[in-house]
Amino acid sequence: MKTTGGSDAAKRRAGERAAERAEDGFVVGLGTGSTTAYAIDALGRAIDDGLEIRGIPTSFQSRQTALEASVPLTTLEEVDGVDLAIDGADQVADDSTADAYGALIKGGGGAHTREKLVDAAADEFVVVADPSKLAPTLERSVPVEVIPDAYSVVSERVRELGGDPTLRAAECKDGPVVTDNGNLLLDCAFGSIDDPEGVASTLARVPGVLEHGLFVDLADITYVGTDDGVETREY
Numbered sequence: 001m002k003t004t005g006g007s008d009a010a011k012r013r014a015g016e017r018a019a020e021r022a023e024d025g026f027v028v029g030l031g032t033g034s035t036t037a038y039a040i041d042a043l044g045r046a047i048d049d050g051l052e053i054r055g056i057p058t059s060f061q062s063r064q065t066a067l068e069a070s071v072p073l074t075t076l077e078e079v080d081g082v083d084l085a086i087d088g089a090d091q092v093a094d095d096s097t098a099d100a101y102g103a104l105i106k107g108g109g110g111a112h113t114r115e116k117l118v119d120a121a122a123d124e125f126v127v128v129a130d131p132s133k134l135a136p137t138l139e140r141s142v143p144v145e146v147i148p149d150a151y152s153v154v155s156e157r158v159r160e161l162g163g164d165p166t167l168r169a170a171e172c173k174d175g176p177v178v179t180d181n182g183n184l185l186l187d188c189a190f191g192s193i194d195d196p197e198g199v200a201s202t203l204a205r206v207p208g209v210l211e212h213g214l215f216v217d218l219a220d221i222t223y224v225g226t227d228d229g230v231e232t233r234e235y
């Protein structure tokens with residue numbers, strides 16, 4: 001279930017704006033995806049110009065991007081805290097009058113478990129997005145990482161909860177996508193999610209679920225790159 005379109009210029013603007021929030025000495029969580037990759041590249045250029053930071057990657061892919069950009073890396077266990085996390089999203093709830101304003105669906109790249117760990121640990125979590133990610137109400141399928149033995153049981157539980165689970169299939173191998181953590185992914189369609197907090201806590205209680213892609217009350221800022229600038233949402 002790789003994520004939606006959106007112009008590269010818009011993604012680049014959002015990523016570069018987020019990278020500007022990094023300061024000397026910061027530990028920076030490095031999210032996953034094409035928009036965050038622009039932020040990691042920008043951090044690499046800032047490091048070339050003298051910025052001193054360390055990054056914590058959230059996936060094999062973001063680690064590769066960071067290595068290519070020469071961003072020094074560390075791990076959660078080696079640091080006292082995370083100052084800033086920059087990460088993309090598959091959908092951002094954008095109705096400022098709703099309780100769910102700023103809630104996210106993530107995991108289109110299958111990395112939401114480590115992303116949530118790092119994003120939640122950060123003093124400031126900045127989302128980078130393009131306008132195609134904004135929606136009044138979250139409605140995309142929610143990625144759910146499950147241990148392999150659990151996929152059929154969790155699928156049944158998701159159906160009981162009114163969802164429609166699909167085991168994510170690999171594109172370049174026979175069989176399912178296997179995550180960086182060795183697990184499987186269920187993309188669970190719930191239709192329009194009016195109460196992301198409720199769905200999130202219900203999914204979190206299902207045995208066999210490692211982590212789901214609803215990020216509620218975690219984001220501090222979203223930078224939305226457009227074709228001629230960057231819009232800011234603060235929560």
Ligand SMILES: O=C(CO)[C@H](O)[C@H](O)COP(=O)(O)O
Pocket residue numbers: 003004031032033034035036087088089090105106107108109110111112115
């Ligand atoms: O959640 C994610 C990966 O698990 C990504 O952040 C999300 O899929 C957005 O990716 P992109 O910036 O390529 O649209």
